[in-house]
Amino acid sequence: MKKTLLALVGAGLLFGGVAANATPEQDRLNLDKYFTNKYPDIKLDKYVYGALAFDADSMAQYDSIMDFPPFGTVVDQGQKMWDTPFKNGKTYASCFPNSGKNVAGNYPYFDDKAGKVVTFENAINTCRTTNGEEAYKLGDPATMGKLTSYARTLSDGMLMNIKVNGAAAQAAYEKGKAQFYSRHGQLGFSCASCHVYNAGNHLRSELLSPIIGQATHWPVFRGGENLVTLQNRYVGCHKMIRAVPFAIGSEEYNDLEYFHSYISNGLPMKASVFRK
Known part of the structure; x- marks a missing residue:
């Protein structure tokens, strides 16, 4: 994986100003600068709306839909x-600081004791098993x-x-970064092919969103009540480029989510939104 990344960077730089040996914060700032230079009329916080940031008409339609979102019953469920309390009487809120309010933006984080990246979904499953319940299947729309x-x-x-502290956390971040910039599948696309180099352009009928802000708004609902988690989307993207996807919750996807989320640091979160 690292060799693939090094082959891509050539003289030490990736497209979009991201350097192979840059710190996470340098990566984030370089990507902010890249998109600011490319689209100077779009403020960075608008990218939390994904591709809608590039299309005022679609943004207006989105605002109208979100007045009465068609998936409200799913969120209510x-x-x-x-x-609903567990069998032992405790609830999910008991597992998180501040009863679970304003915590999801700290995930994923690198757990030094476990030696791996922990996503918010992993933390919810730990909450379940600690309280005597079975873990949910990661990415299952009906449960998790x-x-x-x-x-x-x-x-x-x-x-x-998102924090990246220490050598082990940095290594996981770099693996996620390599995953994002490495080419996959029969079509030879990387995540960056669409979401850095071609963000704001159309691929067939789809307007491509930028990496900045992408990790802030999951799960999303597509076409009404069709719920899609972030790692479900990773699987879908891999299938579209004719690559064999990794398993949801795998080290590869967790590391990718770690890098992906860090790039949105400082942007506001907005979960459960409508996307085309």
Whole structure:
């Protein structure tokens, strides 16, 4: 994986100003600068709306839809799941600081004791098993997806706040970065092919969103109540480029989410939104 990244960077720089040996904060600032220079009329915080930032008409339609979101019943079901006590009488809120409010923006984080990246979904499953419940299948729209469709709204407005501290955390971040910039599948696309170099352009009928802000608004609902988690989307993207996807919750996808989320640091979170 690292060799693939090094082959891509050539003289030490990736497109978009991201350097192979840059710190995470340098990566973030370089990408901010790249998109600011490319689209000077778009403020960085508008990228939390994904591709809608490039299309005023679509943004207006989105605002209208979100006045009465078609997926409200699903989020309500997620709230009921969140509030329903476990068999031992405790709730999800007991597992998180501030009863789960303004915490999701701290995930993923690198757990030094476990030696791996922990996502918000991993933390929810730990909460379940610690309280005598079975873990949910990661990425399952009917369970984990529905629950997080509400749980993440408790952090709406929180600024993404991902930390990369220490050599092991840095290594996981670099693996995620390599995953994002490496080419995959029969079509030879990387995540960056669409979401850095071609962000703001159309691929067939789809307007491509930028990496900045992408990690702030999951799960999303597509076409009404079709719930899609972030790692579900990773799987979908890999399939579209004719690559074999990794498993949801795998080290590869968790590291990718770690890098991906860090790049949105400082932007406000907004979970459970509508996307085309």
